[in-house]
Amino acid sequence: MKTALDALKRSNIFKDQSKLSFDYVPEHLPGRxxxxxxxxxxxxxxxxxxxxxxxxxxxxxxxxxxxxxxxxxxxxxxxxxxxxxxxxxxxxxxxxxxxxxxxxxxxxxxxxxxxxxxxxxxxxxxxxxxxxxxxxxxxxxxxxxxxxxxxxxxxxxxxxxxxxxxxxxxxxxxxxxxxxxxxxxxxxxxxxxxxxxxxxxxxxxFGKYGHDVLKRIVDQRIEFSFHPNIVQEGVSDMIASMSEEYGDARFAIELLEKSGMVAEEQGSDIVNPEHSRWAKAEVKPFVFEETIHQLNIHEQVMLLAASRLLKRSAYCSTGELETEYQALCEQVNKRPLGHTQFWQYMKEMDAFGLISTKRSGKGTVGNTTLITIQDVPVAELIDYLEKTLLS
Ligand SMILES: Nc1ncnc2c1ncn2[C@@H]1O[C@H](COP(=O)(O)OP(=O)(O)OP(=O)(O)O)[C@@H](O)[C@H]1O
Ligand SMILES: [Mg+2]
The missing domain is CATH 3.40.50.300 (P-loop containing nucleotide triphosphate hydrolases)
Structure with missing residues (x-):
């Protein structure tokens, strides 16, 4: 069992947590x-x-x-x-x-x-x-x-x-x-x-911060506060998307610190996008059960497929999702929807706020639509949906 004494040991994740304090003013302020x-x-x-x-x-x-x-x-x-x-x-x-x-x-x-x-x-x-x-x-x-x-x-x-x-x-x-x-x-x-x-x-x-600047702000704090190569790629992008609605750097930095703390609590030696989802759920809880009840069975299967794909990454492509969805349909004895209908439902789920879509930008081959889940830890969705759909 972990004791308070363990928690007081030097962190394997944080190099300098004071650089995440709201009073700390970095020498360079990205975007300003x-x-x-x-x-x-x-x-x-x-x-x-x-x-x-x-x-x-x-x-x-x-x-x-x-x-x-x-x-x-x-x-x-x-x-x-x-x-x-x-x-x-x-x-x-x-x-x-x-x-x-x-x-x-x-x-x-x-x-x-x-x-x-x-x-x-x-x-x-x-x-x-x-x-x-x-x-x-x-x-x-x-x-x-x-x-x-x-x-x-x-x-x-x-x-x-x-x-x-x-x-x-x-x-x-x-x-x-x-x-x-x-x-x-x-x-x-x-x-x-x-x-x-x-x-x-x-x-x-001062205008509200956009996604790019929020990401630069988070990347800077990762460099200052975490040991090298601990925070996985995709975390800063994910946190920037989570805080973009408010354009609030304080919220983004809070999410970053919480992500690290969640990773520590879970005994992980890296910080991944799923830790950030846990962090966001702690700071702004999202009651997903009610929303899931409003989804039809195909949408629920799609959500489970997306959750499984996103266990270790921030984003997946629509192609990957469609393949995973089709495989899952077999397990629940449903005929998969055709491509057009699939897209339609995906857009509806985006509107519900459970999944978010974005066009892939630089660094990815071609220009496809990427899918992410931001407001709920996917582990929680998987737990809930497997009980509803598979048992
Ligand atoms: N461009 C930036 N680069 C790095 N860190 C930033 C930047 N902008 C804000 N921050 C950090 O985000 C947090 C919030 O910023 P700040 O306190 O300056 O916001 P504010 O506009 O004064 O908000 P409020 O209206 O709530 O007082 C602080 O920890 C600050 O260091
Ligand atoms: Mg202020």
């Missing part, structure tokens, strides 16, 4: 090169002309907003060092720091980790911030992440204040830049005065 470039162009005057800048980032869940801004600020700090401009940044998640004073407190603890967490009014805290900025002679980039929460709760006074500080005191001209991040559009939450500092060109809208 253009956005980082855009930010760099916006912030060039901060570096060379001692100016300040504002930017606003919007985009759906897991589209890399936080990661891109954090990485960009690290790059900016480095560029600052090379150019004798001291640039620092503070990242504040406004979901956890909902009030203006809590946001200011986070900024002040960046300069003084022992700054007391109560006893100062907002104007007093702003005065202290000014002193720090003057003393350190640094440019501070304030990142307000999930800014919509703060703006909805407290309005945009604080955002305006950061601009005003610089206008009122020559010594502080160009001392603060501001980056607002939000899933939702937040322009309408800013008052006129604050709005005037955000030009249209300072808005960067």
């Amino acid at each position: 090169e253009k956005e980082i470039d855009q930010l760099a162009r916006l912030f060039r005057p901060v570096l060379y002309e001692s100016m300040s800048q504002t930017a606003m980032i919007t985009g759906p869940v897991g589209s890399g907003k936080t990661a891109v801004v954090k990485r960009f600020c690290m790059i900016l700090n480095e560029a600052g060092l090379e150019n004798r401009r001291r640039i620092e940044h503070v990242h504040i998640n406004c979901r956890n720091r909902k009030s203006e004073s809590m946001v200011l407190l986070s900024i002040l603890t960046h300069f003084d980790s022992r700054f007391p967490d109560r006893g100062f009014s907002i104007p007093e805290m702003i005065e202290i911030l000014k002193k720090h900025l003057k003393k350190r002679e640094c440019h501070l980039v304030i990142i307000l992440d999930e800014a919509d929460v703060l703006l909805k709760r407290s309005g945009s006074d604080l955002v305006y204040n950061f601009t005003r500080i610089q206008e009122e005191d020559d010594e502080l001209l160009g001392a603060i830049s501001l980056i607002l991040i939000s899933q939702k559009k937040i322009m309408q939450l800013l008052d006129k005065a604050s709005l005037s500092t955000f030009k249209r060109t300072n808005l960067i809208d």
